[in-house]
Amino acid sequence: MNEPNHIRRIAIAWFVLSAILTPIVVAVIAPTLPPGDATSAAANQLFDDTLLLGIVTPIAVAIIVYFAYAMIVFRRQGEPSEEGVATRDNRAVHIPWLAGTTVIVLFLATFGTVELADAGAGGGQGPEPAFKLSGDVLPVQVIAQQWEFTYRYPTYGGVETAHLELPVGKKVEFHVTSLDVIHSFWAPRLGVKADANPGVDNVAFVEPRQEMSFELRCSELCGLWHGYMFDTGQVVSESAFGEWIEEQKRVFAPATKALPKYSTHYFPEPERRAG
Amino acid sequence: MSEAVVKPLWRRLIGFNLLSGILLGIVGFYFGWWLGHQIHAPSLEYFADTNQNDVALLLGYLFAVIGFVAGLGFLNYPFSRMLGGPATQAEKEEGGVGRYFTLCTDHKVVGIQYLIGIGFFFFIAGMNAMLIRAELLRPSPQLFGAGNYLTLVGLHGTMMMGIMTSGILGPFANYFLPLMIGARRMAFPRIESLTFWLLMAAGAILMTTLFFGGFPTGWTGYAPLNDEANFGFDSYIFFFGLVGLSMTLLGINMIVTTITMRAPGLTWGRLPIFCWGAISTGILMVLAAPVLIAALLMVAFDRSVQTSFFLSSGGGSPYLFQNLFWFFGHPEVYVLALPGFGIILEILPVFARKPLWGYRTAVAGILGVALLSFFVWQHHLFVSGLNSSLRPFYMFSTEAISIPTGLVFLAGMGTLWRAKIRYTVPMLFCLAWFFNFFIGGASGVFLSDVPSDVATHGSFFVMAHFHYTIMGGLVFAFFAGIYYWVPKMFGVALNEKLGKIHFWTMFIAFNSTFAPLFALGLMGMARRVVTYPSHLQPLNDWVSVSAFVLGASMLIFLFNVVYSLVIKRIPAPANPWDSHSLEWQLPTPVPVENFERPPVINTDPYDYGVPPVALPPAPPAEAPAPG
Numbered sequence: 001m002n003e004p005n006h007i008r009r010i011a012i013a014w015f016v017l018s019a020i021l022t023p024i025v026v027a028v029i030a031p032t033l034p035p036g037d038a039t040s041a042a043a044n045q046l047f048d049d050t051l052l053l054g055i056v057t058p059i060a061v062a063i064i065v066y067f068a069y070a071m072i073v074f075r076r077q078g079e080p081s082e083e084g085v086a087t088r089d090n091r092a093v094h095i096p097w098l099a100g101t102t103v104i105v106l107f108l109a110t111f112g113t114v115e116l117a118d119a120g121a122g123g124g125q126g127p128e129p130a131f132k133l134s135g136d137v138l139p140v141q142v143i144a145q146q147w148e149f150t151y152r153y154p155t156y157g158g159v160e161t162a163h164l165e166l167p168v169g170k171k172v173e174f175h176v177t178s179l180d181v182i183h184s185f186w187a188p189r190l191g192v193k194a195d196a197n198p199g200v201d202n203v204a205f206v207e208p209r210q211e212m213s214f215e216l217r218c219s220e221l222c223g224l225w226h227g228y229m230f231d232t233g234q235v236v237s238e239s240a241f242g243e244w245i246e247e248q249k250r251v252f253a254p255a256t257k258a259l260p261k262y263s264t265h266y267f268p269e270p271e272r273r274a275g
Numbered sequence: 276m277s278e279a280v281v282k283p284l285w286r287r288l289i290g291f292n293l294l295s296g297i298l299l300g301i302v303g304f305y306f307g308w309w310l311g312h313q314i315h316a317p318s319l320e321y322f323a324d325t326n327q328n329d330v331a332l333l334l335g336y337l338f339a340v341i342g343f344v345a346g347l348g349f350l351n352y353p354f355s356r357m358l359g360g361p362a363t364q365a366e367k368e369e370g371g372v373g374r375y376f377t378l379c380t381d382h383k384v385v386g387i388q389y390l391i392g393i394g395f396f397f398f399i400a401g402m403n404a405m406l407i408r409a410e411l412l413r414p415s416p417q418l419f420g421a422g423n424y425l426t427l428v429g430l431h432g433t434m435m436m437g438i439m440t441s442g443i444l445g446p447f448a449n450y451f452l453p454l455m456i457g458a459r460r461m462a463f464p465r466i467e468s469l470t471f472w473l474l475m476a477a478g479a480i481l482m483t484t485l486f487f488g489g490f491p492t493g494w495t496g497y498a499p500l501n502d503e504a505n506f507g508f509d510s511y512i513f514f515f516g517l518v519g520l521s522m523t524l525l526g527i528n529m530i531v532t533t534i535t536m537r538a539p540g541l542t543w544g545r546l547p548i549f550c551w552g553a554i555s556t557g558i559l560m561v562l563a564a565p566v567l568i569a570a571l572l573m574v575a576f577d578r579s580v581q582t583s584f585f586l587s588s589g590g591g592s593p594y595l596f597q598n599l600f601w602f603f604g605h606p607e608v609y610v611l612a613l614p615g616f617g618i619i620l621e622i623l624p625v626f627a628r629k630p631l632w633g634y635r636t637a638v639a640g641i642l643g644v645a646l647l648s649f650f651v652w653q654h655h656l657f658v659s660g661l662n663s664s665l666r667p668f669y670m671f672s673t674e675a676i677s678i679p680t681g682l683v684f685l686a687g688m689g690t691l692w693r694a695k696i697r698y699t700v701p702m703l704f705c706l707a708w709f710f711n712f713f714i715g716g717a718s719g720v721f722l723s724d725v726p727s728d729v730a731t732h733g734s735f736f737v738m739a740h741f742h743y744t745i746m747g748g749l750v751f752a753f754f755a756g757i758y759y760w761v762p763k764m765f766g767v768a769l770n771e772k773l774g775k776i777h778f779w780t781m782f783i784a785f786n787s788t789f790a791p792l793f794a795l796g797l798m799g800m801a802r803r804v805v806t807y808p809s810h811l812q813p814l815n816d817w818v819s820v821s822a823f824v825l826g827a828s829m830l831i832f833l834f835n836v837v838y839s840l841v842i843k844r845i846p847a848p849a850n851p852w853d854s855h856s857l858e859w860q861l862p863t864p865v866p867v868e869n870f871e872r873p874p875v876i877n878t879d880p881y882d883y884g885v886p887p888v889a890l891p892p893a894p895p896a897e898a899p900a901p902g
């Protein structure tokens with residue numbers, strides 16, 4: 001029999017390629033990926049992506065190497081009537097395969113849960129968050145309506161502002177709610193995404209670590225002008241934030257008086273056929 | 276089939292056929308419309324200021340469907356039975372082209388009806404995608420207003436997700452499942468025809484949304500946006516309701532046929548893997564689609580008679596709609612994917628010239644995916660604020676789907692081990708399927724991880740993911756099926772060279788269209804937006820141009836169809852692929868009754884290949900594939 005040792009060839013190709021590619025993906029490409037590490041939540045997400053890339057890369061290499069090898073070596077070369085080798089099954093293969101995939105899945109689920117325990121990784125967790133940032137937090141309410149976001153700062157007299165500013169290094173507790181349909185508050189660089197449901201207080205945590213301006217937008221289809229529901233927010237120094245919020249309080253003082261009392265949610269009347 | 280008297284054309288147009296169906300459907304629509312205007316109550320307050328009478332439109336659609344079905348002759352048999360007529364299975368089988376425009380109980384005719392009907396709507400939905408990509412060439416609206424853009428997005432998504440549920444089962448399972456199991460027909464031939472015509476009625480109804488202002492909700496139709504949406508949303512409701520009905524009936528037919536009509540000797544262990552795909556999909560359809568119908572009925576009531584199932588101000592909950600929708604919606608994506616698994620594993624052995632490796636493993640994989648798909652739906656709601664302590668469970672169950680999917684991959688990889696691959700066009704589509712579906716699956720691992728999903732949910736990343744699984748999975752499998760089975764269905768093979776040009780254009784353009792969407796999503800591009808930050812324009816333009824090439828590749832296919840099936844018409848041999856499967860042992864064209872006598876089966880259809888050579892003194896050189 002001059003049948004070459006296919007398994008050894010494939011294994012060597014896989015080993016060499018993944019030994020080269022995996023470090024490149026993990027150490028060179030992954031750190032450049034969005035959402036970056038400007039906040040606790042974003043860093044958390046990026047860490048997950050990095051680790052997942054580290055696991056997926058060698059698996060992808062294995063699949064591609066196997067298929068490429070099979071497609072080249074196991075192609076028909078001779079007569080049109082050539083037939084393959086009639087093997088039907090092999091326990092020695094599918095039992096380890098099953099065990100391997102199961103172990104990977106169990107690991108991923110455990111790892112994801114542990115990561116999630118870090119303040120919910122920036123996702124909206126509803127009125128009773130399973131994972132919290134403890135200590136001194138700044139509550140900020142995000143109110144979505146067709147088709148803009150406004151923000152209320154309950155610890156600053158419940159003032160409602162048109163733009164979002166956050167102090168750097170301070171833990172923030174977003175309370176996202178809606179006055180009409182479902183929206184979603186998404187600030188990619190902050191690493192925060194939380195659906196805004198009418199009558200629901202959706203809580204998300206984040207700790208901004210550097211001053212920046214960031215894009216934010218609605219990411220759940222909410223009707224006609226959904227595409228225009230975006231804005232730019234700022235993370236500024238503690239003192240700049242203090243000045244800004246005082247000015248907002250002064251400017252919006254008449255409006256604040258007219259607003260309903262701060263509440264975790266507001267029950268709106270449904271507006272039928274608004275858009 | 277009597278070739279006696281050829282009646283004049285006008286005479287043949289009168290009777291129970293598509294023409295009568297359309298005419299009665301239009302009459303029915305105006306009757307329902309009129310009725311709705313008679314019975315609407317003043318309590319439907321919005322009607323006064325918007326002139327949008329949902330009751331009238333919904334009734335219009337209802338009577339349109341009844342008229343359509345009656346015109347096609349579906350009510351004849353039940354009525355004749357009610358009036359004491361005989362219980363007969365006999366149908367007047369008209370020969371010729373006329374069969375394709377009627378209630379025809381020949382499963383082979385229904386299969387071809389499906390192929391053409393679905394192809395038509397696939398083409399329209401694909402054109403919508405072209406228009407969407409044309410709009411996204413620029414960061415701000417150029418071609419369509421915000422409202423029309425949303426309608427385009429909604430039409431593309433809804434049409435694809437609705438019509439393509441039957442994309443493989445409709446044409447290929449209806450046609451080939453009875454042939455593969457040695458049966459003369461499906462278990463319920465009249466219902467089989469009904470599923471097709473209901474689907475066509477649904478597609479037509481969805482198109483009429485354009486007369487009623489379109490709808491702004493996308494294919495998900497979330498509450499409470501669906502309550503304030505325009506008139507045109509009623510078309511969405513009726514469309515998906517009919518699709519749900521068609522799916523349920525199709526599923527029942529698949530299950531019952533596979534269980535009860537197998538030929539002697541065709542044990543479960545010898546059932547072709549495509550039939551396993553069909554029966555698993557049937558189970559998903561029967562369990563999931565009724566939930567969709569119920570949810571849509573509730574939406575229709577919310578909109579028309581002012582119930583408030585999904586309105587928080589009236590004691591309802593938008594979460595309820597999301598839960599019901601995705602309880603249907605996740606199995607639905609496997610309704611799209613599973614028949615593809617079946618086709619791929621069915622075709623692979625034929626061109627690898629090897630038995631299907633790990634048959635039981637593959638069946639376990641398909642059934643495992645089907646089962647698990649009912650336990651993952653809240654992964655669509657990770658950031659919705661719904662019960663955050665359940666998220667680890669849904670993360671786990673979603674990741675667990677990769678275990679049975681892995682088994683399907685293993686079966687495919689094992690089948691290639693020491694094969695003698697023949698690179699025909701269907702085989703190319705099969706191999707591409709593994710590539711695409713792997714990327715789709717691997718990106719799904721990122722989406723199932725909650726922290727990672729927070730970054731990508733609702734973005735183009737998700738869109739790239741499900742286009743890789745659905746277009747890369749379902750549509751590639753669909754084309755594999757077409758190139759593979761067309762010689763049996765039409766007696767003529769598609770041109771090999773044009774097929775290869777089609778394949779390579781489609782494969783390259785597909786990847787060049789959807790791979791960059793992963794990057795766009797990570798960079799912050801949300802779905803369903805008509806505007807985007809201008810720094811994303813270069814990548815978006817790249818995607819649009821690739822999408823146009825992808826669209827053009829479909830034209831190559833259409834050209835091939837016209838060239839091979841209409842112009843050249845070179846007769847294909849009865850078994851051009853030298854397949855061992857039962858359907859290829861029949862003559863072409865397949866006789867109306869399929870089999871003269873029920874065939875007796877004593878092996879599975881994968882007995883290809885030469886026995887492994889024994890090496891002295893070791894045991895037979897079994898095929899180990901790398902783990």
Ligand SMILES: [Cu+2]
Binds near residue numbers: 145221
């Ligand atoms: Cu919005």
Ligand SMILES: [Cu+2]
Binds near residue numbers: 652655
């Ligand atoms: Cu899902």
